[in-house]
Amino acid sequence: MERTAKIVGSPVMKKDAMALVTGKPVYTDDIAPRDCLVVKVLRSPHAHALVEEIRTEGAKKVPGIVTVLTWKDVPGNRFTMAGQSYPEPSPYDRLILDRRVRFVGDAVAIVAGETEEAVDRALRMIKVSYQVLEPVLDFRTAKDNPILVHPEEDWKSLCPVGADNKRNLCASGCEKDGNVEAVLKTCDYVVERTYHTKANQQAMMETFRAFTTMDPYGRLVVTASTQVPFHVRRIIAHALDIPKAKVRVIKPRIGGGFGAKQTVVAEVYPAIVTWLTGRPAKIIYSRYESQIASSPRHEMEVKVRLGADKDGMIKAIDLYTLSNTGAYGEHGPTTVGLSGHKSIPLYGNAEAFRFTYDVVYTNRMSAGAYRGYGATQGLFAVESAVNELADMLHMDPVKLREKNMVREGNVMPAYYGEVANSCALDRCMARAKELFGWDEKFPAKDMGNGKVRGVGVAMSMQGSAIAGLDVGSATLKLNDDGFYSLLIGAADMGTGCDTTLAQVAADCLCCDLDNIVVHGVDTDVSPYDSGSYASSTAYLTGGAVVKTCDSMIEKIMEKGAEYLNSSVDEVEFDGKRVYRLDGSAEISLRDIGNRAMCSNGYALEVTESNTSPSSPPPFMVGMAEVEVDMETGAVELLDYAAVVDCGTPLNPNLTRIQTEGGLAQGIGMALYEDITYSPKGQLYENSLMQYKIPSRQDVCPIRVEFESSYEKTGPFGAKSIGEVVINTPSPAIASAVAHASGVYIRELPITAEKVYRGMNGKG
Amino acid sequence: MEINLILNGKKIKAQIRPDELLLDFxxxxxxxxxxxxxETANCGLCTVWLDGKPVLSCSTLAARADGRTVTTLEGVAAEAEAFGSYLAEEGAEQCGFCSPGLIMNVLAMERELSNPSEEEIKEYLAGNLCRCTGxxxxxRAIRNYLNRKGGETNGENR
Amino acid sequence: MFSAREYVKVNSLEEAWELNQKRANVIAGGMMWLKMGNGQKGTIIDLSGLGLDQIEESEEEFSVGCMCTLRQIELDPGLEREFGGVFRESVRHIVGVQFRNGATVGGSVYGRYGFSDVLTCLLALDTYVELYKGGRIPLGEFARMPYTRDVVVKIIVKKDKRQAAYASQRNTKTDFPVIACAVSRKADSWRIAVGARPEKAEYICLDGTGKTAEELAREAAACFSYGSNLRGSAEYRAHLAEVYIRRLAKELGKEA
Known part of the structure; x- marks a missing residue:
């Protein structure tokens, strides 16, 4: 049967769309049992302290309180909340409740009660005396600081990531190719700059939440707003020190994740309450908790040295990344890698590179996974440095990139030596230039009214799943009347994979989209999938769907041949029927489905898994136009054009929305979203009133187009889209501001005051 | 305390706490x-109508609704579905968590503004945050929806 | 978390005043800010049954009931006719339409919040506060007064043929202002209010005779004190105040 893209590539509506827009109760809090205990967490007011004494008698006496748990009541095995494949690169450095608290907001006690009022009252009645310790707040002084964030002996790193808790190191390392110092010496121009990005919040509209119940078999059922149901199962088992067989995880509809929900931020709290009390329990994080005690982007300071000859050929790239993992190491060792692996390879002609990094513990909120996962930080640095190099050379930064960019067929030494087998970055640049009107606008235009317009450009790449590690799976069942059930373990978090994967299946099976029903994730039912992160779902689970469909077709043909008293090589399947090649007989899929329900010893059910030795990068180009008020420094974003190569867009509507949404998040990071702390380590931006994500008035018209390459290893030629789209705004906007005002902002966000100070020599 | 109100067209009588928020109610x-x-009146997800005007139910006490009319998406289901299908056609519901609040405010805007410009639309809906779609x-969905309505009322001219 | 034990929709201002004499009790406007606090309140006093949600216009003045919403002053045709777009401009950036349908003028004025656009705008006009017991007092005086247990009943804005304009700078379009400036003129007599300094708004009066817009702005901006917070430094605010006062003065016809 031939495989052609008919439904793949068409902008079909998401299968769950109408339920969402008609406000149906489909999210975690909507479907939680009404008799759930309310669970809340008492949080540390100190950045670093030891709990000397904790008195809970008063709290326990509050009417309606069912349990109050402290560090004395939880298992003593350290674990990580990072949703990663086992053995996790993230260190085992957490307890559910620890005697040592490591940031303002760290968990001190868990309270569960019949009503929110009772729980709030009980929280106020817990008496804690702390031995307050000096915190490590500045990540620049954390390494080898005498104050240790994790002095404990049972701290454990499972993987060789260069971690050492006695040095406040969560990870460290160095990778190189060629002799970067020697090549830099031969360069006519060397740009050396340091860039700083903050611990931005994903700020998905649905905060962290989960509810837990016991089932009739004495197992713990966790219904969670998560991207990683299978990892949740393992992590809950580790945290509670119970067999994994005792845990089942169900994912309902999710109100956004962006990586935040790749960390098991909230699930352990109701889980331990239910496990100990047998009662259903639920936790709903407030926005405040989601801001101060969650899993934001790793703050990074990236030092770039970029060497080029006088013609603008980039010959050497040297990167040092200092990453702040905060109080715990979730995703610390892995995010840092992307700051080099997803930035250096964009420049295909470099003769040498070096990428060195340290990931340090501090007494700040623990970081986690956020869309872009380190690449965003690295690309702000490298792309900004390239823009500064172009300005130094008085060269158009587009031309500089055209000379240097990675092209199809290039080997990428800084990307594990992979070959760019599918790469339309050159076409993306050409189209972006045209779409944006780059040549007319570059570099700046004085509007004659005290305002100057400037433009900037940046490129971006990401991966498609983690090479040689991630697993995507799909199960397909043929049912009566010939409809299919598609079971997946990848988590649709609003991104639409329940639909796009069904599109892939429909084209593989030559049927209508409605002939495929999709079952989202239930670890008891779905085939194993690492989860929806690392830009993996479309590429990897999509590939699994293709394999599964191929196997299903074989099964259908075998069964059909049997019913037609033929051998398999005498029949063909066209999606609707199995027929003899000589045309003498046929049986419909509907009849096969129905007939297989009687007197049948051959299951029409298939599961296939998929993994990939490579992680083909999607690429993109973004261009920004800003207008700077030369008196106030105020920056108005006027235009953003982006052209993306994500391979084949499986669903053009959803890839477009992903792109527009990622760009808006990137714009927020570039211009608005700041993270600042009090001298005692309290986060100031602890609400959406203080942490300003862009409103629709803050996002300019975003124009998106696609220039597709064809990735042979992906389903129907697809690569990923989810993450690559967040990376270009910061460097493109920073450069546009520089072209308008002459001020290079190297620490995000780019606020009016920073631009004003820069223009007036106030640094 | 007791309140009497019309919720989605139905007269109801209910016992509430004096500090109960309309959202929870x-x-x-x-x-x-x-x-x-x-919790800070910034996101617009909790938008309902109080006597036909869009308000934040997270910042309105249920007690304030006494003697008044409250409308949620459930009370304008047909209209919500009509506009919602335009959102869905664009894939612009994404995670969907902010959709009901947005839809309530779009329907309020439609009643209040005739033929709004893009700037007016953005200003009216500025209090509805969305993190997925940009x-x-x-x-696009709002424009298509409003244009369709125009097309219907001006149907004879075509 | 905010909590309260009772809720009383009062039948008279006297009842409201009496209930409000108890420190634990509180008058609720739109509840926008009140419910974000951690206060445990006794009785919430609701004035919404007293018909104080009207904007009335006479020959001499506008009388804005304390329960009028920000959205009402944004859209009121009378205010628009008399003062140009100054009311609309001062409130249209506040969060969103739903927020402005909830937040009340009385709540904004009584709260005297540092970030208040409403207070800044009103201070640049000839505005009075009518208190239930304290009677009518100039808004500037009220703004400087300590918080008392009196009830704000109405806001009175005089129709004195004043031209006014408003400008603010914000880090995002719907954020609190980094600086808020309101300027009005009657002939060459200028009234200038600056809010979000980040302290609460204050105003000054200046004679503009013989001064350019630049001179006027420099002189005016220097009359205020400025401080630093998350949104901007004192120095930057001082600079912005001068820039926006000058731009507003020019908008109102002051020559360069």
Whole structure:
């Protein structure tokens, strides 16, 4: 049967769309049992302290309180909340409740009660005396600081990531190719700059939440707003020190994740309450908790040295990344890698590179996974440095990139030596230039009214799943009347994979989209999938769907041949029927489905898994136009054009929305979203009133187009889209501001005051 | 305390706490479309109508609704579905968590502004945050929806 | 978390005043800010049954009931006619339409919040506060007064043929202002209010005779004190105040 893209590539509506827009109760809090205990967490007011004494008698006496748990009541095995494949690169450095608290907001006690009022009252009645310790707040002084964030002996790193808790190191390392110092010496121009990005919040509209119940078999059922149901199962088992067989995880509809929900931020709290009390329990994080005690982007300071000859050929790239993992190491060792692996390879002609990094513990909120996962930080640095190099050379930064960019067929030494087998970055640049009107606008235009317009450009790449590690799976069942059930373990978090994967299946099976029903994730039912992160779902689970469909077709043909008293090589399947090649007989899929329900010893059910030795990068180009008020420094974003190569867009509507949404998040990071702390380590931006994500008035018209390459290893030629789209705004906007005002902002966000100070020599 | 109100066209009498928020009240009444996204009146997810005007149910006491009319998405289901299908056509619902609040405010805007410009639309809906879509798809959906309405009323001229 | 034990929709201002004499009790406007606090309140006093949600216009003045919403002053045709777009401009950036349908003028004025656009705008006009017991007092005086247990009943804005304009700078379009400036003129007599300094708004009066817009702005901006917070430094605010006062003065016809 031939495989052609008919439904793949068409902008079909998401299968769950109408339920969402008609406000149906489909999210975690909507479907939680009404008799759930309310669970809340008492949080540390100190950045670093030891709990000397904790008195809970008063709290326990509050009417309606069912349990109050402290560090004395939880298992003593350290674990990580990072949703990663086992053995996790993230260190085992957490307890559910620890005697040592490591940031303002760290968990001190868990309270569960019949009503929110009772729980709030009980929280106020817990008496804690702390031995307050000096915190490590500045990540620049954390390494080898005498104050240790994790002095404990049972701290454990499972993987060789260069971690050492006695040095406040969560990870460290160095990778190189060629002799970067020697090549830099031969360069006519060397740009050396340091860039700083903050611990931005994903700020998905649905905060962290989960509810837990016991089932009739004495197992713990966790219904969670998560991207990683299978990892949740393992992590809950580790945290509670119970067999994994005792845990089942169900994912309902999710109100956004962006990586935040790749960390098991909230699930352990109701889980331990239910496990100990047998009662259903639920936790709903407030926005405040989601801001101060969650899993934001790793703050990074990236030092770039970029060497080029006088013609603008980039010959050497040297990167040092200092990453702040905060109080715990979730995703610390892995995010840092992307700051080099997803930035250096964009420049295909470099003769040498070096990428060195340290990931340090501090007494700040623990970081986690956020869309872009380190690449965003690295690309702000490298792309900004390239823009500064172009300005130094008085060269158009587009031309500089055209000379240097990675092209199809290039080997990428800084990307594990992979070959760019599918790469339309050159076409993306050409189209972006045209779409944006780059040549007319570059570099700046004085509007004659005290305002100057400037433009900037940046490129971006990401991966498609983690090479040689991630697993995507799909199960397909043929049912009566010939409809299919598609079971997946990848988590649709609003991104639409329940639909796009069904599109892939429909084209593989030559049927209508409605002939495929999709079952989202239930670890008891779905085939194993690492989860929806690392830009993996479309590429990897999509590939699994293709394999599964191929196997299903074989099964259908075998069964059909049997019913037609033929051998398999005498029949063909066209999606609707199995027929003899000589045309003498046929049986419909509907009849096969129905007939297989009687007197049948051959299951029409298939599961296939998929993994990939490579992680083909999607690429993109973004261009920004800003207008700077030369008196106030105020920056108005006027235009953003982006052209993306994500391979084949499986669903053009959803890839477009992903792109527009990622760009808006990137714009927020570039211009608005700041993270600042009090001298005692309290986060100031602890609400959406203080942490300003862009409103629709803050996002300019975003124009998106696609220039597709064809990735042979992906389903129907697809690569990923989810993450690559967040990376270009910061460097493109920073450069546009520089072209308008002459001020290079190297620490995000780019606020009016920073631009004003820069223009007036106030640094 | 007791309140009497009209919720989605139905007269109801209910016992509430004096400090109960309208958001919690309507959810307890089964209006699950109404979501909480923040505690600081910034996100617009909890938008309902009080006497026909869009307000934030997270910042309105249920007691204030005494003697008044409250409308949630459940109360304008047909209209919500009509506009919602335009959102869905664009894929602009994405995670969907902010959709009900947005839809309530779009329908309020439609009643208040005739033929709004793009700037007017953005200003009217500025209090409805969305983290998934970048707002562009929502704007396309709103334009298509408003144009369709225009097309219907001006049907004879075509 | 905010909590309260009772809720009383009062039948008279006297009842409201009496209930409000108890420190634990509180008058609720739109509840926008009140419910974000951690206060445990006794009785919430609701004035919404007293018909104080009207904007009335006479020959001499506008009388804005304390329960009028920000959205009402944004859209009121009378205010628009008399003062140009100054009311609309001062409130249209505040969060969103739903927020402005909830937040009340009385709540904004009584709260005297540092970030208040409403207070800044009103201070640049000839505005009075009518208190239930304290009677009518100039808004500037009220703004400087300590918080008392009196009830704000109405806001009175005089129709004195004043031209006014408003400008603010914000880090995002719907954020609190980094600086808020309101300027009005009657002939060459200028009234200038600056809010979000980040302290609460204050105003000054200046004679503009013989001064350019630049001179006027420099002189005016220097009359205020400025401080630093998350949104901007004192120095930057001082600079912005001068820039926006000058731009507003020019908008109102002051020559360069």
């Amino acid at each position: 309507v959810r307890a009444q089964g209006c699950w479309s109404v979501k909480r996204g923040c 707002y562009m798809g929502q704007l």
